[in-house]
Amino acid sequence: MIHTIPIFHFGPSHLKTDLHLPHLQASTFTTAASTSSNDAALPNPTFHTCGLALASVGRQNNNWWKLRSNNPTAVASSAVELESASNVVRKFYDGINRRDLASVEDLVSLNCIYEDLVFPRPFIGRKAILEFFKQFMDSISTDLQFAIDDISEEDACAVGVTWHLDWKGKPFPFSKGCSFYRLDVVNGQRQIVYGRDCVEPAIKPGETALVIIRGVTWLLQKFPFLADRL
Template identity: 70%
Template sequence: MTIHTFPTFHLYQPHLKNQAFQDDSSKGRQWVHRKRETVVTPLLTADCTSSNRLVRRSNNPTAVASTTVQLESASNVVRKFYDGINRRDLASVEDLIALNCVYEDLVFPRPFVGRKAILDFFKQFVGSISIDLQFAIDDISEEDASAVGVTWHLDWKGKPFPFSRGCSFYRLDVFNGQRQIIYGRDCVEPAIKPGDTALVAIRGVTWLLQKFPFLADRF
């Protein structure tokens, strides 16, 4: 009797991209299926982070590239604000102020509300003082992406102007990809310094409120 031995063929299937051919002496040659890994990428991401980046991804599922828009730092926006005032260039200041911004200068009884009212105030301010009178920043906070504190004084031809020291606080937010001031408060050094008299006045007002609490409603 004649025994015919036929060769064994292992078919290669190119469409099985996640399979691998493995030789195991105990089991013979076989196809081993590897697990597929699925990576889910969001189609649209827009995120303003503390690192001042606005990241946008395409809503096209086949797109693999993303666009990163670098936002200007909050402290730099405030620096530009002071620079525009010093140059009397209110046009450059306009886009730094949000439309619904509220600006408090504690010298005035009421805050200025809205971009137009604030620009009108600064137009009156720069129109009433000499170009030689300039804001000089003494210190400014750099770390926060939405809040900035500033200490400053006024210089007259490069020399400190008397009774002109002040401090300001600004809060910022992002509108249409641009960081803008939405709130500001200025506190300026008084020309008359009451000293210990201020403490006496505070104690007197506190005593009145303790005796007549209803007076607090009139503040």
């Protein structure tokens, strides 16, 4: 008996470093049935692209794939697992704490955008971001360290962090902050493509902030044209 089961093919133009597999076109191939009364178990699905065969290895984790090269000069098989987004962010903070910019460089994409809300404009590009952190490192003592209070672990492309600064292991005043990072797979590894830091202000207006917000809202309602100047 001959069974027909689907297999999927796609061209080189659809190869992506994050291993997403869009635009699949279904075709078929045939396999001979087992001589026993029960059909034999089918193997894991295999996807072919650009001289590589990507086979699922039976894990639920979408980040795990086995790569089998059709090129005889390449290694016959190897396993690649993308690092989690949260671990990339942890490495970023660790590199800053160790004042090791070289270890941070590959964690930041070339076109990354980084916003520190203390500054009027964002830092655009890896070079500008690393220069900012070099100035940061040169300006403070090595005894001042980032300490992560909480970090989100669930998302593969977005990470939220709450943190504070420690001085020789003790919390530094007015140093709490929260950050958001968006990551993407670039050249086979996850890199930070966007970041935003919001730091605790040294001067806390308290209820005065609500008065200011009400006042600005009243002005915008009274003079709508002012909204164009925001």
